[in-house]
Amino acid sequence: MSDEKNPSGINRRKFLAAGWGVALVALVGQAGLAMSNYLKPGKQAGGFGGEVVAGKPQEFKPGTVSLVQGGRYYISALENGGYLAMWWRCTHLGCTVPWVAGEKQFHCPCHGSLYNDKGEVIGGPAPRPLDLFPITLVDGNLVVNTGEPIAREKYDPSQEFHV
Numbered sequence: 001m002s003d004e005k006n007p008s009g010i011n012r013r014k015f016l017a018a019g020w021g022v023a024l025v026a027l028v029g030q031a032g033l034a035m036s037n038y039l040k041p042g043k044q045a046g047g048f049g050g051e052v053v054a055g056k057p058q059e060f061k062p063g064t065v066s067l068v069q070g071g072r073y074y075i076s077a078l079e080n081g082g083y084l085a086m087w088w089r090c091t092h093l094g095c096t097v098p099w100v101a102g103e104k105q106f107h108c109p110c111h112g113s114l115y116n117d118k119g120e121v122i123g124g125p126a127p128r129p130l131d132l133f134p135i136t137l138v139d140g141n142l143v144v145n146t147g148e149p150i151a152r153e154k155y156d157p158s159q160e161f162h163v
């Protein structure tokens with residue numbers, strides 16, 4: 001293959017290598033951005049990153065935890081009538097944490113962190129409780145703003161939403 005230099009002094013091989021380098025950097029950047037958007041809330045309405053309707057308060061029986069898949073959160077309806085909206089993301093390294101109703105605990109499948117129905121850590125390496133999302137009542141529905149996760153050091157009753 002010819003490796004002739006053009007008048008600017010850049011040979012064809014170097015030019016192509018530089019082009020591939022630029023394309024690779026752009027591709028990695030796009031993939032990183034897509035991953036970042038997936039992992040962190042954005043500003044989209046109606047889905048994760050925006051306001052996501054959970055349902056009417058009376059649909060959530062006291063003492064139960066319900067998944068709201070589209071918002072990536074759980075509604076914990078506490079026995080005292082309070083509600084917490086908790087992000088399903090483990091505060092250790094970010095794995096999705098399922099609720100195990102039979103044990104009334106969240107069990108992180110990655111490294112074994114355990115949380116109770118208020119999101120408090122009761123075992124494992126998680127450094128703090130599950131993050132909260134703010135709840136408001138709109139047209140009789142609990143509406144959760146998944147664009148504003150609230151990190152907390154511990155559970156406090158003031159974090160509960162009461163109708």
Ligand code: FES
Nearest residue numbers: 090092093108111
């Ligand atoms: S990511 Fe949940 S315990 Fe490590």
